Amino acid sequence: MDNFVDQFFNLDLMWQSLPLLMKGLGVTLQICVVVIVLGGLGGLLLAVASDSRRLWLRWPTIVYVDFFRAVPPLVLLIFVYSGMPFAGVNLSPYAAVILAFLLNNSAYYSEVYRAGLQSIPPGQIEASRSTGMSRLQTMTWVVMPQAVRNVLPDLLSNTVEVVKLTSLASVASLGDLLYRADMTRSMSYNSSPIVLAALIYLILLWPLVRMVSRFERKQSQ
Structure with missing residues (x-):
């Protein structure tokens, strides 16, 4: 039991590794802000385009959304970071992570927004157009204020x-929270930094x- 506690809940090692993990947390939060915004x-623009009457705009958008929703994020990240250099496109770990996550999440945000747009009765649009x-x-x-309100729980869930x-950014050797925790684990031969990262x-x-959960309860009522 003592060995288990020392291996996973070594408080001294957690305290020593905390400053390094906080630096990694800063990188993680940067990625989150850029990708979410x-x-x-991008998902909003894709949702509007997928609902367009222009076939030349709608069908490429649908193909884009379906493709990047179907490709696993880890496969996409490895392709962008490790595969594109063979085509002469060399991206930094930060740029590769942002690009891969952006391609993936804009497609998911698009589907959420599209569900919101389709929830608005056509009569409201016709009434608005009739007023000039x-x-x-x-x-x-x-349309958009109501659509966003209708799918707000889904938007938060996607966030x-x-x-x-x-956490997949560590695959690209980017110094995010999980990468720094894993590096500390490999140097100390102790899993406590990983546990600390999980707690963060x-x-x-x-x-x-x-x-x-709160928004879902409100909507169900």
Whole structure:
């Protein structure tokens, strides 16, 4: 029992590794902010394009969304980081991680937004257009606020998945939270830094998970 506690809950080692893990947490949060913001905006544009009446715009968008939702994020990251250099495209670990996660998450955000757009009754759009509002004004002031509200739990749930997805960044040797924890583990031959990293992820994600549950309960009522 003492060996188990020392191997996984060595408080002294956790305290010594905490500053290094905090630096990794900063990198993780940077990735989260960039991917969530750009992925959300890209997903919104893709959702609007997939709902377009123009076939030349709608079908390529649908193919893009289906393809990047089907490809596993880890496979995509390895391809971008390790495969593209063979084609002469050399990206830094940070750029490779951002690009791979952005391609993946914009597709998922797109499906969430599209579900929200389809939840708006056509009568509201027709009524807005009859008042003299343009299509852009109708989309901006009438459709999107309601659509986002209708799928807010799904948006928050997808955001939680983005935070968990950042743990794959260690594959690209990016100094994020998990990578630094694993490096500390390999040097100390002790798994306590990994446990500490898991606790940090739990502290980050627990409020978001509770928020998702709260919104889901409100919607069901």
